[in-house]
Structures are given as structure tokens and as C-alpha cells.
Amino acid sequence: MTPVRPRYARIEQITDGLLRDAGVTAAPVPIDEIVHARGITIRMMDLKEVSGLVVRDGSVTVIGVNKTHPPTRRRFTIAHELAHALLHEGKEVRYDTDFRVDFRSGMSSLGVDVEEMEANFFAASILMPRRLLEADPLMSDLDVEDAATTKALAARYKVSPHAMSIRLGNLAVRPGSFAGAQR
Numbered sequence: 628m629t630p631v632r633p634r635y636a637r638i639e640q641i642t643d644g645l646l647r648d649a650g651v652t653a654a655p656v657p658i659d660e661i662v663h664a665r666g667i668t669i670r671m672m673d674l675k676e677v678s679g680l681v682v683r684d685g686s687v688t689v690i691g692v693n694k695t696h697p698p699t700r701r702r703f704t705i706a707h708e709l710a711h712a713l714l715h716e717g718k719e720v721r722y723d724t725d726f727r728v729d730f731r732s733g734m735s736s737l738g739v740d741v742e743e744m745e746a747n748f749f750a751a752s753i754l755m756p757r758r759l760l761e762a763d764p765l766m767s768d769l770d771v772e773d774a775a776t777t778k779a780l781a782a783r784y785k786v787s788p789h790a791m792s793i794r795l796g797n798l799a800v801r802p803g804s805f806a807g808a809q810r
């Protein structure tokens with residue numbers, strides 16, 4: 628069943644559990660290992676305009692990733708498709724064309740698919756875990772305008788600077804987090 632509203636808190640619990648099970652204590656998060664640990668296969672594919680897909684056939688689940696995309700984007704796609712595989716039942720085949728990385732900004736706009744928002748938030752939460760970011764020494768240098776720090780964090784977590792800047796923005800606006808960053 629499609630949720631009416633993105634289940635952000637629940638998703639963060641799930642990603643925390645997956646990270647814990649995988650024993651992740653430092654960036655970059657081994658997303659391939661986490662996917663494989665769930666019994667899911669990853670295939671690099673020639674997908675043209677499609678970023679990624681998830682295919683389910685009985686107990687077999689395969690995530691396909693566009694092999695022509697850069698590694699940071701492929702990691703985000705794998706995490707995004709893992710979200711669909713774990714959270715969104717029903718469809719046997721799901722294709723993702725050019726999903727937007729800005730997972731929370733479209734909250735109130737019309738036509739935004741809740742499942743897409745959930746998958747993007749899941750991807751951000753698992754690739755850029757709150758727990759790791761909060762403990763990251765680079766965070767003490769973080770200024771919202773500081774492109775160099777965002778870029779350094781992006782390199783460390785193996786995500787695009789764009790995805791990192793959105794994640795940092797979303798974490799900073801939440802009460803009780805990154806007090807030092809809210810200057």
C-alpha cells in the first residue's frame with residue numbers, strides 16, 4: 628500500500644538497522660555489501676535513459692543500475708532501488724528514469740510520488756548516515772556556504788556534492804541536530 632506521507636522516521640530506523648547489521652562504523656558506506664546481505668543481486672546494465680530498476684520474481688530480487696552513470700550516482704541509484712525493494716511491495720518491475728535527488732524539498736508540491744520521496748530519503752539516510760555525519764570532524768568546520776567542506780564530505784561518503792549539500796541542509800533544519808552548524 629502506498630503511504631500518504633513519507634515515513635521519514637521509520638525509514639531512518641530501517642537504515643540505522645541495516646548499517647548496524649553491516650557493522651558500518653565509517654564512511655563510505657558499503658552499499659553493495661548491504662544489498663548483497665539482503666540476498667539481492669546488483670547488475671550493471673545498459674539502460675539508456677533509465678537510472679535504475681528493481682525486478683522481483685518470487686524470492687529473487689535484482690537491482691539493475693545504469694552502467695554509464697558515474698560511481699557516485701550509481702551508489703545513490705542502488706540505495707534508491709534497495710528502498711523500493713524493501714519498502715514498496717506490489718510492483719514486479721519498477722523503472723526509475725531521472726529521479727530527482729532533492730528528496731525532501733518537493734514535500735508540498737503536487738505530483739510528487741511519495742514512494743519516490745521515501746526512496747530518495749532512504750538513499751540519503753543510508754549513504755550519509757546521521758550518526759556518522761554528526762561525529763565527522765569535518766562537520767565542526769561546516770558552514771552552509773562552505774562548498775569546499777561539502778565537497779570533502781561528499782568525497783568521503785562517495786556521493787555527489789549536490790546530494791551531500793541537500794542532506795546537510797535537511798539534517799541542519801531538524802531540531803537538536805548539528806547545533807554547531809546552525810550559525
Ligand SMILES: [Zn+2]
Binds near residue numbers: 742743
Ligand atoms: Zn524510484
